[in-house]
Amino acid sequence: MSFLRPEVVAAAHRWREVLAGLGVVLAGGWLATLGGWFFQGLGALVALAGVGIAVSGARRLRFRPAGRAPGIVRMLEGQVAYFGPETGGFAALTELEELRLAPGPDGPAWVLVQPGALLVIPVAAEGAEALHDWFAALPGIDMGTVTSALGRPLPGPRVLWRRRPRAQLPRGPA
Numbered sequence: 001m002s003f004l005r006p007e008v009v010a011a012a013h014r015w016r017e018v019l020a021g022l023g024v025v026l027a028g029g030w031l032a033t034l035g036g037w038f039f040q041g042l043g044a045l046v047a048l049a050g051v052g053i054a055v056s057g058a059r060r061l062r063f064r065p066a067g068r069a070p071g072i073v074r075m076l077e078g079q080v081a082y083f084g085p086e087t088g089g090f091a092a093l094t095e096l097e098e099l100r101l102a103p104g105p106d107g108p109a110w111v112l113v114q115p116g117a118l119l120v121i122p123v124a125a126e127g128a129e130a131l132h133d134w135f136a137a138l139p140g141i142d143m144g145t146v147t148s149a150l151g152r153p154l155p156g157p158r159v160l161w162r163r164r165p166r167a168q169l170p171r172g173p174a
Helices: 006-014 016-032 036-061 128-136 143-150
Strands: 069-076 079-083 088-092 098-104 107-114 117-122 158-162
Touching (some): 006 016, 016 036, 036 128, 069 128, 079 117, 088 107, 088 117, 098 117, 117 128, 128 143
Antiparallel strands (some): 079 088, 098 107, 098 158, 107 117
């Protein structure tokens, strides 16, 4: 039996990384009050680490929307798998050519473009917050652009990342 309302528990779970970071900042502040240069320096370092955790959590928060969309996202050794009620599929990190954010029937959706295939994943699908780390591994991606795109209204599809063409190696004499 829980003494907290389910909505409060859900909100705390959604904000868990930010709350943990703020807890670490408070622990650093407490350490700094123990006296002496050592504890003040240690408290400042712990508080700084807490700020880093809170900022990282705030960035990830946009990848964790309050609502739910149909489907489940799973990460499997460099691949993302989406199992939806009507569609689904796999996308490999090494094969991805383009990342888009587009409006969909269940809210915004990630569109992963591979050679000959598209994988559309609703942003609010279960497990979709794990895509943050997966996207961060893409070469040359600006995660600030990706995160800020989630906070803006979408009039249409928006390309967030495109793989640069691989340079052709010069051929030597045959």
